[in-house]
Amino acid sequence: MQKFTYHCHTDFSDGTSSVEEMIKRAVELGFTEIGITDHIEVHKNIETSPERELVISKGWDRIHKSKFSELNPAINQHIKTIREVAKKYPIDVLVGFEVDFFCYDKWLEGFNEFRKDLDIDYLISGNHFTTTPDNENVIFATSIDKYSENEEDARQYIRTHFSNIKKAIESGIFSFIAHLDFIRWSGAVGEFDYKDERMELIEALAKTGTPTEINTKGIKSIGDFYPAQWMLKEMNVRKIPIVISDDAHHTSQVGIHFDKAEEMLEAINYKHRFNLKHLIK
């Protein structure tokens, strides 16, 4: 069974365990590596999002910013904390971030400028938001039904969500792409819906040689892995490398359902796996 995880969160973003608690738990489980990937959510209009009150009540406004520069100095302190705690434990610890990718002018430029000074090992893209097609209004992808006035509105939010992920893949800056069909959590996209858009993501991964994950957090949120099994089968044909991710937000979720994911990959004869060993300093 896979004994490492590259996708987990701490109380720096929306997790509820500390950096040290997460690392300690991975050691207890006999893991050889843990990558901490707290969220980076920067969109120019995020502070006027209809969910702003919820974000503030949860304390997520620390990482929901309208400018990358506003993430400092907290983000550098967080990275330093991870590096310091890592020294105390017999496990390889990687520092990464899970980034929501947006497509308005200057977003990528701003992010590239920001990340060049960060002491990090890798980045993953994970889109939890969607926007109107003009990129101006940003909402949680899980709230599509709530903020769509009609079906066409909802369709546009969904299509924009998928096209943002495609552009994240094509950017070439991510070591892997998280939960490709996370939007199923919204209830607005079923297991087999938006097949063309989802196939486009798979083709983009294949074309760019970008890995992705099988995310076990879906078991809790939708009773299935992200992505759906039919997508994994298409990915297998195209030899797309994957990793199992727990997307843990608490120590009790580190390595959760890895056994089930292994069983499923075995059942569909998925052969293409990867690790990030080459990143360890």
Ligand SMILES: [Zn+2]
């Ligand atoms: Zn995520």
Ligand SMILES: [Zn+2]
């Ligand atoms: Zn995550």
